[in-house]
Amino acid sequence: MAAARRAKRVARAQPGFMTLNASIKPEDLVGGKRKRINKNKKKNWNKHIDVNDVEDFLEDVRHQERTTGGLISEKTDESLFFLDAGNQKAPTQPVVEPTEGKTGRRKASRPLKVDLILKNSSLVPVPKDVLAYQVPNAKKLRRAAQKAEQLAAIGKRPEKLSQKPSLLPAVEVIAPGGSYNPDFFSHQALLLEAHEVEVKKDKEEQKILRRLAYDKDDRATEETIFQEQVEGLVEEDEEDPDDVDDGCTLGILNLVEKKTEKQRKRERVMKVKEQRRQASRHKTVQYQQLFQLRSIKMSLRQQEQRTKQKQIRRRANQEAEKFMPRRLGKLKFKAQDLEVQLTNELTGSLRTLKPEGSVLKDRFKSLQKRNLIEPRERAKFKPRLKVKYVEKRGVSDGSPICILRTERCSLPLAGQCDSIVLVVVVVLVVVVLVLAAVVVMRDRQE
Amino acid sequence: MIIVVCRRLCILKGIYPHEPKHKKKVNKGSTAPRTFYLMKDIRFLLHEPIVGKFREYKIFVRKLRKAYAKSEWTGVARLKDNKPVYKLDHIIKERYPTFIDALRDIDDALSMGFMFSTFARTGKCHVQTIQLCRRLTVFLSIKGIYYQAEVLGQVITWLVPYQFAHDHPTDVDYRVMATFTEMYTTLMGFINFRLYHSLNLVYPPKLDTKAELTLKAEDDDDYALDSESYMEEDVEQMEAREKERMEQEAQKKLFEGLKFFLNREVPRESLAFILRCFGAQVSWDKSLCIGGAYDVTDESITHHVVDRPDMDKQYINRYYIQPQWVYDSINAKLCLPVEDYFIGVTLPPHLSPFVEEKDGDYALSVKVTPGKVKTEDRARLEQEQQAEEKRLAIMMMKKKDKYLYDKIMFGKKRKANKLTAKRKAHDDASKPDKKKKAKKQ
16 A cells, blocks of 8 residues: 555655645756755655666565465576476366255355455465464563453452451440349449549539639739839839940950951860860760779660560550550540449339430440541531621711611621721711801802 | 431441541631541542432422422422432442441431330331341340340340330430431441341241241250351360350250240230240230230240239130249349249349349349248348448538538547557456466466
């Protein structure tokens, strides 16, 4: 196909070729002034170059290979020719009459056209299968195995998901005091537990109240208020002399001066001395440590013990974490209240039992406690602030000349709006007043 | 996908929120508390074929709404007929590859199942008649009834609410609970199927009395199942196991041959379940529910469970007992004396079988010396009650009063101590005198 296109192109490019295409100008086709093409450029290899002769030759070669399995010029004489040495009567085979079908057609004996088309009747020998001779090295095999594994593991459930998020048991049985007809001591124990919880809650409340409390004596009296208001207003007679300022400035100027040579030398000497002192100190300390071995050992042992204890505590904390409810969402987990019935509520009979708590709530809380869902609570609807309509009086003395209605809403920008509106209103009012006055005066005059 | 559907999927697949170690890193600098899920888990979620079903359902809802709005009733009917449904079977098989895994999660499933069955009394509830329970214990609490049973080596505890008194709490997310229940009912279906098949029964069972009777007869098969799993053992272990087995067999036949009749006011389902577990025959009034085999007038009834303060018509040859007798007998693994549980008698306390330490001893002591314990109890009870009242009163005192009270008690104690010290000093002083006297004499 490409060859045909190329051929057409080349043909059209030859001089003297007439085309129906308007783009090719006839001047180009005529005579000497032909466009010079550089045949060495890659762009021009496809066009402007005629390879038809090569193509024909190659096609011929391929045809020979297809039909006869190789170039005819390379074949031996025996394969191509045979010596005709007279007639030898070949035994004639009996002609087998083909069994005719119902309608007399011979389609059963003849092969299908489709099969004929699809039959590969080329004599070109099949090339050798190179891949069959390749032996992959261990690295390639491993990589292939890994890839296969990854592919297989795509749809499978990851192992981490089969671990439970918490090791708490699903159903925690209530203490023996929670029986509908409990024995005395266990009931008391349960009551004590509930009591502890209440005491704790009460303590928290008291703590907050105590923090908020203030001493009645610290209240502001009229005297103190007056003092505060009057502070700084009363002039005292004492005044400081202000000649200290000059000295200060001088001192400041002095500080910024450069360091003198003396100072630098001094500093260097001090540094060296200090270093020597440190070195000797270090040596004496090392010498002395030899005698402090026992105490050093003890302190080391104490440190080790401390770290070990810390490790134990950390591990215990980590273990405890597995049983704790984790923080999984916006809300913290709130444990439910202990279900306990007071002594006067206990009835010894199953018929008159009033169940405490709800199993549904218990299950819900249990799911949260075991980190299966995050703590959820009912969505509260925040009351959107309503828009209020307010009548505003423009003039400060309250005269009803100009009454405007404005909306007052609780947005933060409203304050500014208000002030702008107020200013506008005042201006308008003033203008109206002036006009009214003018009118009145005019009337009076007239 | 909408967050609601996503959450439902996570619950069904068993993907739980994850608390990250470094919240700031994950939350892009802020420490605002949010719910996090692992990306790997969510990616795994997307392979789920049910996601497609959810999409179809969403489309179905949209089409239905449109049809309703246009009042195309034929269209509505057609859509409703072709409503997309999904099944959770493959999820259950994926989450619980072995039967034991499923059994481990069964207590949660049972509790949820029972709870929802008390809501919707339609045919959707799976009536659990697990006959494979050995070592069943029951505990009646103020919250509900706790059961504990051992099935194929797994100890399962579950909670069943009382039939009466349902206040629906408002701060429970019903959608989440419904999703969990959906998953658990499928799980229970699978487990029941397996258990019933191991008993050579058809699942789901036809709910009539005949089927229930045949269920009882197949109990012996489970022993065979369990004993096969223990192949090599020493003699001691074998003996211990044999002993256990004998005990369990005895326990299984605890109520064998007894005929019970349940009055109207007792918790019928719970009692029927546990009585049948232990080989008894149970019946109730026909007007309550189907399944009452015999009537109250049947002469061969041995025990009649009543919870009223008194009963007008009483038959002679049957015991009238309160329901606590059944539960206490099961926990004690023997038939307790019936006299303590007659109508109108103050019942002994119902102890919890979940306390591991001294439960056995309690039962034994009660069995051995019943009479003694009773008489001591009364006097002691009085004393204890008084002591309790005093203690409560002390606890409820105001701080000021408590302060005064402490001071008074301290003063009294000091006096008492002083007296004893004086007495001691006097004795010590008089000892040498006494010795002298004795010496003299």
